[in-house]
Amino acid sequence: MDVRQIYMDANAMLEGHFKLSSGNHSQYYLQSAKVLEDPKTAKLLADALAKQIKATGLEIDTVCAPALGGLIAGFALATALDKRSIFAERVNGEMQIRRGFEIKAGEKVIVCEDIITTGGSAMEAAKAIEALGGIVVGFAALANRGFCKRDGSELSRKVNCALPEEKPLFALADFDFEMYAPDACPLCVNGSEAIKPGSRGN
Ligand code: ZN
Numbered sequence: 634m635d636v637r638q639i640y641m642d643a644n645a646m647l648e649g650h651f652k653l654s655s656g657n658h659s660q661y662y663l664q665s666a667k668v669l670e671d672p673k674t675a676k677l678l679a680d681a682l683a684k685q686i687k688a689t690g691l692e693i694d695t696v697c698a699p700a701l702g703g704l705i706a707g708f709a710l711a712t713a714l715d716k717r718s719i720f721a722e723r724v725n726g727e728m729q730i731r732r733g734f735e736i737k738a739g740e741k742v743i744v745c746e747d748i749i750t751t752g753g754s755a756m757e758a759a760k761a762i763e764a765l766g767g768i769v770v771g772f773a774a775l776a777n778r779g780f781c782k783r784d785g786s787e788l789s790r791k792v793n794c795a796l797p798e799e800k801p802l803f804a805l806a807d808f809d810f811e812m813y814a815p816d817a818c819p820l821c822v823n824g825s826e827a828i829k830p831g832s833r834g835n
Pocket of ligand 1 (some may be wrong): 820
């Protein structure tokens, strides 16, 4: 499966000057919502991801997605795995499990994002799950931006990966894009302004 081609065909691989959720800047942004607007494509990707996860024999009770970005990918993966689907959401800056979702002591949860960059939001969701007694058994995403190491990839982990080394990350592809701290961004040096994807109609 050529995930890069799927993103390109959906006009979901944006080029410009973007501010990522981590606060870092990048020339590229993967607008997964554009890929997932076609439920058939969402199912295709989630089925492939589920197959990869099942092949490892990892035991999972529940899929938890950090809102908003992970919602559709998380639901699609839970459907493909035939597991419970819940989400975490940020309230006053803090990732929380709300909506009456319960997590049993020892419940095995996989955290699913659309894209894993540094894994910051996924880790915040993982902490919220563990605070309620759940066990985070791994992480999943449609694609990995190349900072964390996904299962089966040759790319090595970079220092700014926030995910724990001992837990698996499943993703369908690596997009090895550069990312810059705002004070060291060559695009800013050239005078353009970083745009937060989702704002200004993009
Ligand atoms: Zn910049």
